[in-house]
Amino acid sequence: MKALTLLTISGSLRRESTNRKLLSEAVRLFGSAKVHEADLMLPLYDGDAESVAGIPDAAQLLADQIAKVDAVVISTPEYNKAPSGVLKNALDWVSRTKGNPWADKPVAVMSAAAGRAGGEQAQAALRHWLSPFRPLVIAGPQLHVAASGSQFQENGQLANERYAASLEALMRNLRTAAERG
Secondary structure, three states, X not given: OOOOEEEEEEOOOOOOOHHHHHHHHHHHHHOOOEXXXXXXXXXXXXXHHHHHHOOOHHXXXXXXXXXXXXXXXXXXXXXXXXXXXXXXXXXXXXXXXXXXXXXXXXXXXEEEOOOOOOOHHHHHHHHHHHHHHOXXXXXXXXXXXXXXXXXXXXXXXXXXXXXXXXXXXXXXXXXXXXXXX
């Protein structure tokens, strides 16, 4: 069996964000895989700029990464009841590339937010935003880490057993989908 490849996408640009911490824990629980981290430092989408200069190299790289990996894990914060603007911008740029790198790609979606709903509305919006691309979004269990600033131990693992169990099951389901191809 070939080694699996996994792409992580954080909707937060902050290096120490709880969404990055959640992705790190997801990678650990996913198990053996070659892991790539997406860089969402992309220019704002502008159709005029695209007409003049084409797809930016960074946006094409992201599309190529999505196309080449076996599975994707996305973790989004919740900003004003929605996913981050950088995540939406990345989705918009990737949609402008040739082909559809998302088609039938196994994707796990999760959220970590300071609020008590754990980014539930942002996650629902992200699932909706992904729908035109036709990925295989893993149905669940859904994971919304509430009060995320206090949910991680010093070793980076989730402190809450229910969150940890849900993430473990979600990663197991993603791995199964990725192994099926």
